[in-house]
Amino acid sequence: MRRMTARPANAHQARLLRLLRDGGPNSRAQLGDQVDLSRSKLAVEVDRLLETELVVADGLAASRGGRRSHNIRLNPHLRFLGVDIGATSVDVAVTNAELEILGHINQPMDVREGPVAVFEQVLSMAAKLKATGLAEGFDGAGIGVPGPVRFPEGIPVAPPIMPGWDGFPVREALSQELGCPVMVDNDVNLMALGEQHAGVARTVADFLCVKIGTGIGCGIVVGGEVYRGTTGSAGDIGHIQAVPDGRPCACGNRGCLEAHFSGAALARDATEAAEQQHSPELAARLEANGTLSAVDVAAAAAAGDATALDLIREGGNRTGQVIAGLVSFFNPGLVVIGGGVTGLGHTLLAAIRTQVYRGSLPLATGNLPIVLGELGPAAGVIGAARLISDHLFSPA
Amino acid sequence: MRRMTARPANAHQARLLRLLRDGGPNSRAQLGDQVDLSRSKLAVEVDRLLETELVVADGLAASRGGRRSHNIRLNPHLRFLGVDIGATSVDVAVTNAELEILGHINQPMDVREGPVAVFEQVLSMAAKLKATGLAEGFDGAGIGVPGPVRFPEGIPVAPPIMPGWDGFPVREALSQELGCPVMVDNDVNLMALGEQHAGVARTVADFLCVKIGTGIGCGIVVGGEVYRGTTGSAGDIGHIQAVPDGRPCACGNRGCLEAHFSGAALARDATEAAEQQHSPELAARLEANGTLSAVDVAAAAAAGDATALDLIREGGNRTGQVIAGLVSFFNPGLVVIGGGVTGLGHTLLAAIRTQVYRGSLPLATGNLPIVLGELGPAAGVIGAARLISDHLFSPA
DNA sequence: CCTACTTTTTCCACTCTCAGGACAAAGGAG
DNA sequence: CTCCTTTGTCCTGAGAGTGGAAAAAGTAGG
Numbered sequence: 001m002r003r004m005t006a007r008p009a010n011a012h013q014a015r016l017l018r019l020l021r022d023g024g025p026n027s028r029a030q031l032g033d034q035v036d037l038s039r040s041k042l043a044v045e046v047d048r049l050l051e052t053e054l055v056v057a058d059g060l061a062a063s064r065g066g067r068r069s070h071n072i073r074l075n076p077h078l079r080f081l082g083v084d085i086g087a088t089s090v091d092v093a094v095t096n097a098e099l100e101i102l103g104h105i106n107q108p109m110d111v112r113e114g115p116v117a118v119f120e121q122v123l124s125m126a127a128k129l130k131a132t133g134l135a136e137g138f139d140g141a142g143i144g145v146p147g148p149v150r151f152p153e154g155i156p157v158a159p160p161i162m163p164g165w166d167g168f169p170v171r172e173a174l175s176q177e178l179g180c181p182v183m184v185d186n187d188v189n190l191m192a193l194g195e196q197h198a199g200v201a202r203t204v205a206d207f208l209c210v211k212i213g214t215g216i217g218c219g220i221v222v223g224g225e226v227y228r229g230t231t232g233s234a235g236d237i238g239h240i241q242a243v244p245d246g247r248p249c250a251c252g253n254r255g256c257l258e259a260h261f262s263g264a265a266l267a268r269d270a271t272e273a274a275e276q277q278h279s280p281e282l283a284a285r286l287e288a289n290g291t292l293s294a295v296d297v298a299a300a301a302a303a304g305d306a307t308a309l310d311l312i313r314e315g316g317n318r319t320g321q322v323i324a325g326l327v328s329f330f331n332p333g334l335v336v337i338g339g340g341v342t343g344l345g346h347t348l349l350a351a352i353r354t355q356v357y358r359g360s361l362p363l364a365t366g367n368l369p370i371v372l373g374e375l376g377p378a379a380g381v382i383g384a385a386r387l388i389s390d391h392l393f394s395p396a
Numbered sequence: 397m398r399r400m401t402a403r404p405a406n407a408h409q410a411r412l413l414r415l416l417r418d419g420g421p422n423s424r425a426q427l428g429d430q431v432d433l434s435r436s437k438l439a440v441e442v443d444r445l446l447e448t449e450l451v452v453a454d455g456l457a458a459s460r461g462g463r464r465s466h467n468i469r470l471n472p473h474l475r476f477l478g479v480d481i482g483a484t485s486v487d488v489a490v491t492n493a494e495l496e497i498l499g500h501i502n503q504p505m506d507v508r509e510g511p512v513a514v515f516e517q518v519l520s521m522a523a524k525l526k527a528t529g530l531a532e533g534f535d536g537a538g539i540g541v542p543g544p545v546r547f548p549e550g551i552p553v554a555p556p557i558m559p560g561w562d563g564f565p566v567r568e569a570l571s572q573e574l575g576c577p578v579m580v581d582n583d584v585n586l587m588a589l590g591e592q593h594a595g596v597a598r599t600v601a602d603f604l605c606v607k608i609g610t611g612i613g614c615g616i617v618v619g620g621e622v623y624r625g626t627t628g629s630a631g632d633i634g635h636i637q638a639v640p641d642g643r644p645c646a647c648g649n650r651g652c653l654e655a656h657f658s659g660a661a662l663a664r665d666a667t668e669a670a671e672q673q674h675s676p677e678l679a680a681r682l683e684a685n686g687t688l689s690a691v692d693v694a695a696a697a698a699a700g701d702a703t704a705l706d707l708i709r710e711g712g713n714r715t716g717q718v719i720a721g722l723v724s725f726f727n728p729g730l731v732v733i734g735g736g737v738t739g740l741g742h743t744l745l746a747a748i749r750t751q752v753y754r755g756s757l758p759l760a761t762g763n764l765p766i767v768l769g770e771l772g773p774a775a776g777v778i779g780a781a782r783l784i785s786d787h788l789f790s791p792a
Numbered sequence: 793c794c795t796a797c798t799t800t801t802t803c804c805a806c807t808c809t810c811a812g813g814a815c816a817a818a819g820g821a822g
Numbered sequence: 823c824t825c826c827t828t829t830g831t832c833c834t835g836a837g838a839g840t841g842g843a844a845a846a847a848g849t850a851g852g
Contacts, residue, residue, distance in 0.1 A: 027829090028829080028830080029828075029829060029830090032829095037810085037811095038810065038811045038812065039811095039812090039829085039830070039831085040810075040811075040812080040830095040831080040832080040833090041809080041810055041811075043830070043831075044809095044810090063818090063819060063820070063827095063828080064827090064828065064829090065819085065820065065821095065826095065827055065828060066818075066819055066820070066826085066827040066828020066829065067817065067818035067819050067820095067827080067828050067829040067830080068818070068819065068828085068829080069828080069829060069830085070829090070830085148759055157759065158758070158759045160757075205626075206623075206625065206626055218725065220725075220726075222618050222623060227602075227618060228727075229602065229726060229727025229728070229760075230601075230602055230727050230728060230729035230764075231727060231759055231760065231762070231763075232727070233724075233727045233757065233759045233760050234725065234726055234727035235725065235727075236724050236725070236727070236757060236759075236760065237721075237724060237725050239724055239756070239757055240720075240721040240724050240725065241717065241720070241721065241755055244640065251757060253754070253755065321637065322721070324636075324637070325633075325636040325637065325718070325721060326725055328629075328632050328633060328635055328636050329614065329616075329630065329631065329632070329633050329636065329722055329725070329726075330616075330625060330630055330725075331624075331625025331626050331627060331628075331629045331630035331631075331632070332625070332626060333626035358649070359637055359649065360635070361556075361629065361632060361635055361647060362554070363544055363553060363554045363627055363629045363632075364625075364627065364629050364632065366627070367627075368626075423800090424800080424801080425799075425800060425801090428800095433839085433840095434839065434840050434841070435800085435801075435802090435840095435841090436801095436802080436803085436804090436839075436840075436841080437838075437839055437840080439801070439802075440838090440839090459798095459799080459847090459848055459849070460798090460799065460800090461797095461798055461799060461848080461849065461850095462797085462798035462799025462800065462847075462848050462849070463798075463799045463800040463801075463846065463847040463848045463849095464799085464800080464847070464848060465799080465800060465801085466800090466801090793852100794851100794852085795850100795851090795852085796849105796850090796851090796852105797848105797849085797850085797851105798847100798848075798849075798850100799846100799847085799848070799849095800845100800846080800847075800848090801844100801845080801846070801847095802843105802844085802845075802846090803842105803843085803844085803845090804841105804842090804843085804844105805840105805841095805842090805843105806839105806840085806841090806842105807838100807839085807840080807841105808837100808838085808839080808840100809836105809837090809838075809839095810835105810836090810837090810838100811834105811835095811836085811837105812833105812834095812835095812836105813832105813833090813834090814831105814832085814833085814834105815830100815831085815832080815833100816829100816830085816831075816832095817828100817829080817830075817831090818827100818828085818829075818830095819826105819827085819828080819829095820825100820826085820827075820828095821824100821825090821826085821827100822823100822824090822825090822826105
């Protein structure tokens with residue numbers, strides 16, 4: 001199939017495309033109920049969209065008491081590529097225009113190998129997805145990287161854990177390789193977008209999305225839009241001081257949240273506990289695998305291991321204290337916790353909640369849900385698809 | 397004079413009114429350069445504005461090499477009232493439509509006396525300004541109160557330091573009394589608006605405005621708009637924990653920033669130091685006045701008193717640590733420090749800067765100015781006038 | 793003082809958008 | 823089969839807006 005290249009010609013068309021993306025196939029009459037346009041105007045715009053082939057007719061809708069309306073849907077051949085590059089692994093997924101995941105693969109990968117090696121792997125993963133027949137090509141791609149991005153240009157800037165990526169023109173390079181429009185953003189922002197589109201944050205205008213993985217970051221959504229800050233580093237909460245004169249951190253300071261709790265810190269603490277024989281459960285797992293990760297701590301905790309539970313509670317408390325400050329400052333309508341450590345589950349969530357509800361004023365916490373993300377590893381790739389679709393479904 | 401009641405009929409007119417407000421009198425031709433409208437369209441809209449009497453003709457402009465253009469300005473009879481209710485005093489000012497202060501008075505006043513008593517005083521202060529001939533009436537009023545506000549309705553919600561104000565319909569009541577449109581907001585947000593309009597933040601889209609007065613609060617501006625949070629309590633940073641297991645705070649927690657540094661905390665610390673004879677300078681001032689305030693500490697510091705300087709540095713360090721966290725999170729383009737303690741001047745600023753530049757990552761601090769507000773006590777009332785003018789200069 | 797050139801303003805014809813009514817088409821309920 | 827509802831199409835008219843032409847009001851230079 002020939003790839004779509006059309007873009008909506010005006011705000012009305014963009015609005016209709018987003019309605020169809022978020023609400024699925026819809027009848028012309030239903031669309032009319034949702035946009036404030038006269039029937040004639042709506043008919044004109046829909047006809048123009050049909051001409052671009054961005055949307056297609058899709059049979060007749062059920063009657064609402066009178067003449068049946070014609071259904072409209074986004075072209076079912078449209079395909080978006082969602083790429084979520086983490087510190088230690090890559091997720092690649094294909095979605096349709098409604099951002100439903102049609103295929104999703106994950107592979108281990110060290111981001112420190114640099115952009116060239118990583119993109120080679122990403123492209124081969126995309127090719128693999130294509131080979132299964134899910135897609136013949138891509139109409140757009142969203143890319144998430146674990147560091148700050150100068151958003152308009154799609155270029156990482158001074159990323160601490162991504163040596164070799166600084167200034168690399170990710171957007172342009174991938175756009176060339178894939179032959180389609182590309183947008184690049186921080187992985188945490190994409191997780192927030194994903195949870196907003198298809199997860200727990202669907203109805204909330206202002207929320208925070210805290211991602212605890214190898215590091216810790218926070219997506220900030222203001223009025224339904226991701227806030228990126230002046231230099232694209234907003235949400236970089238991993239280096240907020242959580243413990244005065246605490247552990248040294250790679251950034252040169254002491255007591256950073258990330259040094260005390262994150263996937264990496266947890267693994268190190270667990271290993272230490274195992275080696276010092278404080279935890280038979282963890283020691284056994286270290287013996288078996290030769291290494292420990294957050295997953296092992298989660299398993300040990302599930303088995304009732306006191307040391308593992310303590311580690312989680314301790315980390316949750318630290319994280320909760322920092323989040324409490326952010327809640328006082330930002331007064332969000334929702335806090336989402338996500339990332340690799342969601343496996344730590346309720347123990348972690350309880351510790352965070354305790355600290356936030358205790359450390360912020362009632363007006364800010366009174367009706368503040370603090371919940372785990374519900375999309376898991378899919379949040380990033382859905383957010384990536386959402387990013388590029390927002391771009392493509394806006395007036396040219 | 398009959399009060400203006402007209403509102404711009406469309407976005408173009410609103411745009412023009414704001415240009416005239418922010419740029420002062422302007423020729424039709426200059427306006428044409430700034431808005432993207434054809435000459436004919438512009439002429440039509442300007443003529444309609446002239447009909448509403450919101451703007452008036454103002455002679456001929458200087459020639460730019462050809463025929464001289466006609467000047468246009470906002471009606472010079474328009475008057476806005478700016479009211480900034482603090483914890484211990486009230487500022488009331490009259491501005492013209494360009495938000496220039498024509499008259500400004502300040503009176504001590506305890507906000508705890510409740511809305512009825514406070515508004516009685518505000519109205520009498522407004523009457524006093526009227527009596528000087530500065531205004532014959534008001535076309536709109538902006539009100540700042542020292543606590544969270546449910547913005548759309550203009551009603552304080554659960555304000556910690558304003559017993560008796562919770563749920564009081566400030567906007568409606570004052571609108572009745574003054575006979576003009578009224579908007580109500582948190583005093584810190586208005587200070588941010590003021591510095592944005594006429595102060596240091598004129599060209600910055602995203603910035604923080606930290607007000608250190610009786611308490612501590614922070615105005616948040618995102619994309620040029622004040623961000624108020626889900627329940628109107630965004631920016632309430634006074635109760636972020638600054639010192640683990642620190643001093644008890646009125647809110648019930650320990651170690652809140654406000655308990656360690658604010659106008660009130662500083663006065664208490666200074667009194668204690670004076671009583672314990674740690675500081676002859678402060679002791680002398682306590683002897684003379686019977687009480688100490690931030691002003692005395694500033695004076696003592698200026699005289700070289702080591703204890704006073706230590707108090708300021710210590711407080712600046714605490715504040716700086718909290719701001720460092722906020723900078724990491726929010727990545728602003730500017731941080732403004734304002735409020736009653738600006739008298740502490742460079743010592744305070746230096747301590748804050750040190751902590752922020754040390755405690756946040758270079759990407760966030762690299763090009764981050766941290767400065768004192770340049771409007772002083774006028775920031776609040778200018779912000780208040782700006783608030784109501786933004787409301788009135790938007791399409792009906 | 794006169795001429796040539798600029799800038800500003802007005803006027804006008806023309807295009808486009810869009811709303812809303814009339815009407816036709818298609819279906820449901822009795 | 824009739825009456826009513828809903829949906830889609832067609833048409834007309836109001837209003838927004840553009841851009842060119844020309845008039846009005848200057849400046850600059852001889």
